[in-house]
Amino acid sequence: MSARAVSRGVELRGVVRRFGEQTVLDGLDLTLEAGTATALMGPNASGKTTVGRLVLGLDSPDGGVVEGVAGARRTAVFQEDRLCAHLSATENLRLVLDKAEWPRVEAELRAVGLRGAARDKPVRDLSGGQRRRVAIARALVAEGEIVVLDEPLTGVDAASKKTLLAYIADRIAGRTTLLITHDRAEARALGARVVRLRGA
Amino acid sequence: MTSTTADSSAPSRAARRFGPALLAAVFWVAVWQVAAWAVHRDFLLASPVEVARRLGELVITADFWGTVGWSLLRIVAGFTGAAIVGALLAVLASWSRIAQTLIAPLIATIRSAPVVSFIILLLLWADTNVLSALTSFLMVLPIMYANILQGIRGRDRALLEAAAVFRVPLLRRVRAIDVPAVVPFFAAASRVGVGLAWKSGVAAEVIGVARGSIGERLYEAKLFLSSADLFAWTIVIIALSVAGEAFVLWALGRAQRRFAGGAS
Numbered sequence: 001m002s003a004r005a006v007s008r009g010v011e012l013r014g015v016v017r018r019f020g021e022q023t024v025l026d027g028l029d030l031t032l033e034a035g036t037a038t039a040l041m042g043p044n045a046s047g048k049t050t051v052g053r054l055v056l057g058l059d060s061p062d063g064g065v066v067e068g069v070a071g072a073r074r075t076a077v078f079q080e081d082r083l084c085a086h087l088s089a090t091e092n093l094r095l096v097l098d099k100a101e102w103p104r105v106e107a108e109l110r111a112v113g114l115r116g117a118a119r120d121k122p123v124r125d126l127s128g129g130q131r132r133r134v135a136i137a138r139a140l141v142a143e144g145e146i147v148v149l150d151e152p153l154t155g156v157d158a159a160s161k162k163t164l165l166a167y168i169a170d171r172i173a174g175r176t177t178l179l180i181t182h183d184r185a186e187a188r189a190l191g192a193r194v195v196r197l198r199g200a
Numbered sequence: 201m202t203s204t205t206a207d208s209s210a211p212s213r214a215a216r217r218f219g220p221a222l223l224a225a226v227f228w229v230a231v232w233q234v235a236a237w238a239v240h241r242d243f244l245l246a247s248p249v250e251v252a253r254r255l256g257e258l259v260i261t262a263d264f265w266g267t268v269g270w271s272l273l274r275i276v277a278g279f280t281g282a283a284i285v286g287a288l289l290a291v292l293a294s295w296s297r298i299a300q301t302l303i304a305p306l307i308a309t310i311r312s313a314p315v316v317s318f319i320i321l322l323l324l325w326a327d328t329n330v331l332s333a334l335t336s337f338l339m340v341l342p343i344m345y346a347n348i349l350q351g352i353r354g355r356d357r358a359l360l361e362a363a364a365v366f367r368v369p370l371l372r373r374v375r376a377i378d379v380p381a382v383v384p385f386f387a388a389a390s391r392v393g394v395g396l397a398w399k400s401g402v403a404a405e406v407i408g409v410a411r412g413s414i415g416e417r418l419y420e421a422k423l424f425l426s427s428a429d430l431f432a433w434t435i436v437i438i439a440l441s442v443a444g445e446a447f448v449l450w451a452l453g454r455a456q457r458r459f460a461g462g463a464s
Contacts, residue, residue, distance in 0.1 A: 056365050057365075058361050058364070058365070073367070074365055075365065075366065076362075076365055078358070078361075080358060082358050082359055082361070082362040084376045084377060084380075086380055087376060091376075095363075095366070095368055095372055095376055096366040096367075096368060142366050
């Protein structure tokens with residue numbers, strides 16, 4: 001599968017990020033080892049999501065460097081679902097895939113527990129947990145050697161978490177992954193090295 | 201047992217929805233009839249019955265349909281041109297601050313200048329055959345530009361970021377994110393624009409006395425002091441404007457459903 005073909009490490013060195021007067025990251029050093037998962041934990045507003053945005057290339061540091069991301073294909077489960085609400089789950093996944101890979105979509109949605117009519121409804125008509133499954137499937141079906149999972153299991157019921165964690169663990173194997181979470185059990189289930197972030 | 205509740209409630213729902221509007225229309229037609237009786241001079245204020253009779257006479261002639269077609273073609277051309285150029289300018293302005301700075305005074309001037317100034321200027325520059333098309337175009341353009349630009353700016357930034365991360369191809373992104381965001385603004389612009397296109401276009405035809413146009417018929421109604429003709433043609437203009445607006449909104453609804461229906 002092309003999504004797992006290449007993997008590279010990411011290095012943040014001396015990263016500073018300010019928003020107005022507030023310094024969110026102050027000289028952060030962080031290494032995401034190639035092909036492995038790193039879990040970033042820490043209190044609210046400690047800058048975890050900002051690190052995710054820097055790795056995704058959606059934000060630039062005010063100081064320091066983010067190495068290993070230039071030109072890399074990235075994929076993500078964002079903190080919010082960020083799905084096209086008027087499109088179905090199937091269409092949301094197709095959006096990020098080459099046409100040749102569309103036949104995979106049904107199996108991926110089944111793997112995250114989305115079956116039958118739920119796949120073809122506009123995602124705005126799905127429950128919060130179902131939308132989260134679609135967001136997870138979209139991120140992990142998409143090509144990307146670097147994966148950012150920002151609290152991927154938010155809104156998912158406890159019974160489904162185990163299935164989804166198994167799905168995520170399988171799909172991120174061999175890909176450089178940044179997991180942002182408050183839940184140490186999630187990090188353990190994904191075999192992630194835990195890094196704690198203290199607020200700046 | 202089969203329930204008949206839905207069937208019996210359908211007419212009452214329709215009555216509740218359209219009843220008040222129908223009653224209001226009947227009320228104003230009655231006021232018009234009473235006013236016509238009071239004035240008692242057909243050339244000043246024809247009665248609704250007289251106008252209906254005149255309209256009946258007109259619609260069975262080939263000349264009527266030729267006149268309607270003449271004006272319809274040009275006003276639709278002006279409206280369509282404004283929609284296309286407005287959309288292109290809005291896209292350009294959303295991409296480039298320089299383009300936006302250059303376009304802004306042009307749009308502000310067109311929006312603020314009296315329509316009559318444009319009509320007279322266009323009479324000097326262009327043939328009366330294209331006068332109504334150009335006038336409609338100029339009047340609708342600022343509305344289209346401003347609304348479409350607002351729609352583009354109002355797109356969901358979080359979705360655009362996601363599309364950038366997933367490297368969604370441009371055409372797919374336009375269909376899945378951009379078009380659904382812009383369509384409601386385009387629909388709002390169309391709702392205002394269709395009526396404005398007819399008002400300004402027909403005004404241009406009257407001032408330019410464009411041969412074979414609805415405007416020329418209105419001008420003749422004034423010359424021959426025929427308020428029945430004036431009202432009959434005005435009803436035709438209103439009907440065309442309302443039908444045009446309904447058609448545009450229907451087409452937009454279809455387009456939106458089609459765009460929403462596929463990511464390919």
